[in-house]
Amino acid sequence: MDIIADIATTILAQMQKPTLAFLLGGMMLAALGSKLEVPDPVYKFIVMLLLLKVGLGAGISVREADLIALAVPAACAAAIGIVIVLLGSGTLARWRGVSRMDGMATAGLFGAVSASTLAAGMAMLDAEGIFYEGFIGALYPFMDITALVTAIVLARMSAERKAATSLQSGGTMTMGGGGGRGFDGQMVRGIMVDTLRSPAISALILGIAIGLFARPEAVYASFYEPLFRGLLSILMLVMGMEAWSRLSELRKVAHAYVFYGLTAPLVHGMMGFSLGLLAHHLTGFSGGGVVLLAIMAASSSDISGPPTMRGALPEANPSAYVGSSTGLGTPVAILSIPLFMALVELTIGF
Template sequence: MDALLDFATRLLAQLQSPTLAFLLGGILIAALGSRLEIPESIYKFIVFMLLMRVGLDGGMSIREANLADMLLPALFAVLIGAGIVLIGRFTLALLPSVRTEDGIATAGLFGAVSGSTLAAAIVVLESEGIDYEHWAPALYPFMDIPALVVAIVLANLYLKRRDGSSEKVRIWPIVKESLQGSALSAMLLGIALGLFTRPEQIFEGFYDPLFRGLLSVLMLVMGMEAYARLNELRRVAHWFAIYAAIAPLLNGLIAFALGYVAHVLTGFSPGGVVLLAILASSSSDISGPPTLRAGIPSANPSAYVGASTSVGTPVAIAIGIPLFLGLSQVVFGT
């Protein structure tokens, strides 16, 4: 009983943290009809700055890390990304009133990773004083790319069978499209610079000090965007809203379980397990949508973008982050 009470107290405390407060504040002012706008160019710059900071930190940490320690978490990240899409293919995509390609695209977006959710999780872990492997955010592409590739391949195979086409599905163009996405490009650039150069001075003097402030602005924008996308979600089957509310937590729990296995076998830290779970609970909000639009043009963006932005991301940040932190405390005693 004491453990459950402590878990509930921690969950409530996390909902009052600055990161989550700005997200909820954005939703609130949008609901009240505020005309506040953040220019798109500023939004894109903030995303770039956050992902470069995460990438640089990850690259510098990989340089000092034992690569053998990364192998099992990286393998689990690949399995989680692909597995989330397969689960969606045989659940959401088969429900009544759900077009199969819309269901697969939605599962692909939820299997991919949100850089903003990852950044929010890092801030919360650091504010709580919870240690984690600083290469853990570099698991991002190991989960993101397989999810998008599997989703596009499954959707195209389905559409070609339905239409009687014998044309082959080519995988490399899908991988290339994913790698060229703005979010993943920024992350990979940061990792490469951190790994092969010595950016410590500019990291400590520029990227790191701005991280939390920029993240608060991004959370505000995402809160307003989440509310604005609700109308899009109302136009499609209600199953998408139900999936978007359940999938982040279920996906995160699957990842937490696999992270625990990595903890037992390789010493993967509790903080690393939490980050893996949050990566899995997130849904891509930057590079994923354009990749899916190009790869599955017949899928309805109102379904997969609406589900991700209006429900999935707020659930992952406002509920998922405190949930997995509380679960870590129960399991690991941290």
């Protein structure tokens, strides 16, 4: 009964946080037939500011980290982000009735990182007096961006192949003759270039570059940081209204997202734990660092992911990827933190 009460309390706490509260508020307004809308140029400006902020913070963290000590954990973080998306591509995105685009967007969010979940893990370790490396925050962009870019590229490749197959079945030849058959290197390169040039990824990369090679701390602290939560709440309100309008698409496959949202954080967390152990044996990565890498892998993005997916994959349904990640994945990830602490204590100690 205590476990059930803890889960219910955690879910309620998540619903009271701005990310999910404004999402639900937007859905409620749409359900009541409200005519409220945010002009598209305003929405795009908000997304640009949010992603620049995330990129700047990541770039500053990487610049201030010990790059030699960071190398192996960063490679592990990037590998985890990619593998999580590939796993989601082969499971959720292939589930009967699940839209390929929705499945890939969801996998992308689960491969990316929740800053709030990571902060919760750090707070628990601090309370126990457990050491972890100061550069842990710098691992965030390596897992986050690789997962998001991988998901977007795979989703667009799938859409291109589907379109090519449709054209061929209608008797129309496709450019290059590759169509939906096998690996098309030219198509992959084109999609990669388009992805990196897309507004969402471009803003992230620009923010990281400025954070790495310039000194944006003053403008970051005085402008981006104070505006961040308020802008994020407006973004989630917009996504909530859009999610309600597309909720009917999920009714027949809602069980797939519930199952994925409840099980994926544990599977992904164990992947992070395993690669954290590898980094520990190779470089002496601390037990606290292993815990936090597992928590990052278990978490799902609630900040950088939604606006990135909304900008790069507008066809994807927000009620699928935000609902399963923030609504289900985040509570499970937070509740799993003691599990990863116990596993590290049993295997390598603190």
